[in-house]
């Protein structure tokens with residue numbers, strides 16, 4: 001099936017022992033002391049030297065860096081985070097911020113550039129992205145862009161984001177579709193008839209891989225260039241219009257397919273990566289509560305591979321190599 005054929009950039013390191021996995025998790029967790037994540041480039045460092053300072057900014061780290069770009073991400077297998085980080089570095093620095101932590105609203109109107117980076121689920125953005133955008137405060141002057149990462153058929157994902165921003169009186173200045181550099185195959189997904197059909201309909205309009213476009217996209221964002229909001233061809237988009245909303249509703253309950261094996265060591269990682277707080281530990285074991293985003297982060301990031309989906313453990317690769325576990329912890 002076409003989706004499975006899409007490549008990924010680098011294999012994970014060789015399998016580790018349970019002790020090594022726990023130790024590496026502990027080290028990552030300790031190292032992860034600041035959030036939002038800040039990626040500095042030369043421009044941001046130069047701004048630091050002139051001592052840029054924003055009004056009402058009580059965080060000394062903000063004053064130190066003085067960046068005024070913010071890129072929000074939502075991710076399951078890490079592609080969106082890796083893209084957000086790459087653009088942040090390419091434009092000279094940005095706060096890279098998880099959407100899941102700001103669903104109640106975020107005032108980004110003081111930023112110079114605002115980015116929204118997310119995966120494509122059923123030819124549109126994940127449910128949480130809409131909730132996030134609806135609570136996002138933007139201003140007319142700033143540059144707003146989106147990047148959606150997919151397996152091959154993005155549908156109208158960036159168009160939806162533009163629509164939601166337009167409903168608030170703004171617009172996307174640029175919308176890009178890329179193919180993730182890592183494809184974490186979910187058991188059974190590529191066999192679904194509608195997925196096969198969409199892949200076939202969109203076979204001549206497959207987006208380039210993220211790594212092939214990061215330079216170009218970063219340049220455009222840095223220069224605040226306008227760019228059309230990219231989308232699939234008309235037949236895929238028609239399918240997307242018919243299916244997207246219904247599919248998102250169904251995704252809430254895909255967590256009924258998860259199970260846990262005796263390999264579980266009750267570390268709680270699955271609950272900590274869940275953007276929906278949909279995983280709760282009961283007697284030390286995960287339980288799911290049918291408010292799922294279908295991001296598969298719990299399944300993909302269990303250090304013991306103790307979570308199964310429809311009876312299967314995850315395959316390698318489980319995530320993008322540039323998206324560490326520590327960076328996707330929501331709590």
Ligand SMILES: Cc1cc2nc3c(=O)[nH]c(=O)nc-3n(C[C@H](O)[C@H](O)[C@H](O)COP(=O)(O)O)c2cc1C
Nearest residue numbers: 076077078079080119120122123150151152153180
């Ligand atoms: C529930 C679900 C639905 C998906 N739907 C699509 C889709 O409609 N079109 C597509 O090309 N890829 C689809 N994908 C693949 C992801 O968009 C792709 O792997 C993406 O790069 C994942 O981003 P992430 O690593 O940031 O989570 C889907 C993946 C999942 C988990």
Ligand code: SF4
Nearest residue numbers: 264265267268270302
């Ligand atoms: S299932 Fe959850 S609690 Fe158990 S080992 Fe995996 S991540 Fe840790």
Ligand code: SF4
Nearest residue numbers: 274292293295296298
């Ligand atoms: S339960 Fe798992 S798949 Fe569902 S939203 Fe949480 S982390 Fe993602």
